[in-house]
Amino acid sequence: MSDDDNSPISVRAAKLLFADLKHAPALVLAVSGGPDSVALMWLAARWRRSLKRGPRLTVVTVDHGLRVEAGREAREVKRLATELGLAHRTLRWRGAKPKTGLPAAAREARYRLLAQAARAAGASHVLTAHTRDDQAETLLMRMLRGSGLAGLSAMARLAERDDIVLARPLLDVPKSQLIATLKRAKIGFADDPTNRDTAFTRPRLRALLPLLAAEGGDARSLARLAGRVARANAAVEVLTDGAERFLRLTDRDDAPHGPGVRSFDGVAFASLPEEVRLRLLLRAINALGHEGPAELGKVETLLSVLDQALALGPRAAANGRPVLKQTLAGALISLAGGRIHIAPAPARRSQKGT
Numbered sequence: 642m643s644d645d646d647n648s649p650i651s652v653r654a655a656k657l658l659f660a661d662l663k664h665a666p667a668l669v670l671a672v673s674g675g676p677d678s679v680a681l682m683w684l685a686a687r688w689r690r691s692l693k694r695g696p697r698l699t700v701v702t703v704d705h706g707l708r709v710e711a712g713r714e715a716r717e718v719k720r721l722a723t724e725l726g727l728a729h730r731t732l733r734w735r736g737a738k739p740k741t742g743l744p745a746a747a748r749e750a751r752y753r754l755l756a757q758a759a760r761a762a763g764a765s766h767v768l769t770a771h772t773r774d775d776q777a778e779t780l781l782m783r784m785l786r787g788s789g790l791a792g793l794s795a796m797a798r799l800a801e802r803d804d805i806v807l808a809r810p811l812l813d814v815p816k817s818q819l820i821a822t823l824k825r826a827k828i829g830f831a832d833d834p835t836n837r838d839t840a841f842t843r844p845r846l847r848a849l850l851p852l853l854a855a856e857g858g859d860a861r862s863l864a865r866l867a868g869r870v871a872r873a874n875a876a877v878e879v880l881t882d883g884a885e886r887f888l889r890l891t892d893r894d895d896a897p898h899g900p901g902v903r904s905f906d907g908v909a910f911a912s913l914p915e916e917v918r919l920r921l922l923l924r925a926i927n928a929l930g931h932e933g934p935a936e937l938g939k940v941e942t943l944l945s946v947l948d949q950a951l952a953l954g955p956r957a958a959a960n961g962r963p964v965l966k967q968t969l970a971g972a973l974i975s976l977a978g979g980r981i982h983i984a985p986a987p988a989r990r991s992q993k994g995t
């Protein structure tokens with residue numbers, strides 16, 4: 642960690658962090674009461690004050706109803722928000738809570754509530770306080786899962802979710818700098834013990850970070866790796882766009898098109914790099930399937946089966962009957978007459994046959 646990593650953030654530096662959000666009509670700040678998001682609120686308030694005209698800021702705290710202290714923490718955020726001249730709302734996650742996968746369900750509910758609050762406030766963006774340390778943890782989690790390039794890109798500074806743009810202005814900032822900023826401003830914050838609860842994956846991985854840092858793999862280098870992967874991922878996405886155009890150009894006039902089906906010439910498809918072929922399949926399956934995003938591993942298996950069938954060449958096209966027919970994530974993928982077809986799979990009949 643460099644000395645800079647422990648220095649408070651100046652108002653001038655804060656202006657740079659938020660500069661691209663200056664023209665938004667309104668912004669929602671997602672503030673749990675922990676150090677990172679309290680620092681986000683404080684920095685955003687200072688930045689807003691430095692502008693003649695700028696976005697309206699609304700602070701939103703989600704009470705997941707999971708810890709008794711949550712209500713008090715939300716009131717503390719409200720007190721500080723009011724002191725800073727910002728509007729504040731507390732939103733509650735109501736209803737039954739799942740017995741397994743609680744962190745993921747809580748996160749889904751939180752983003753849904755934040756998106757609702759943004760729409761109500763006329764805000765174009767929801768700002769979260771993810772830091773460089775969070776970025777490093779996210780990369781580590783995805784590495785352990787064996788994610789593809791998109792997953793290893795970790796979090797983006799701007800991302801769409803639930804029809805709202807999520808902005809993470811502190812993504813390059815180390816958490817230690819946020820704590821130093823609050824310390825200097827004499828602002829307190831809540832300590833959420835769940836962040837250290839080793840029953841959950843993320844806190845266990847968090848505990849590994851100092852060991853990795855001692856080997857030279859600190860949050861800065863992990864976050865840099867995520868940035869480099871994101872750059873490569875964006876390049877492959879552009880190549881895939883180009884490949885889609887190329888496949889359209891190689892289509893015969895009678896090739897099936899339209900919103901309900903995608904179809905690729907097998908020979909042209911086979912000439913493309915494996916990663917691009919994989920993404921073409923993923924895009925088509927996710928666009929036409931009705932069972933949510935396809936798992937990367939399953940699409941990889943499908944591609945290898947498809948590649949083998951395509952390698953048989955003309956024999957694969959014999960008598961026009963499909964040589965491959967498979968459903969995946971609610972899409973039907975078939976190879977017939979030398980063409981790959983992807984269409985929505987027919988709805989499965991219920992077991993009772995009703």
Ligand SMILES: Nc1ncnc2c1ncn2[C@@H]1O[C@H](COP(=O)(O)OP(=O)(O)OP(=O)(O)O)[C@@H](O)[C@H]1O
Binds near residue numbers: 673704705770775
């Ligand atoms: N209860 C809450 N109310 C409002 N905002 C919250 C709340 N909890 C988290 N946030 C926002 O989300 C950011 C990330 O929080 P945290 O790292 O705890 O969540 P996470 O579940 O790991 O996030 P992600 O959903 O991106 O994986 C916080 O800095 C804050 O901006």
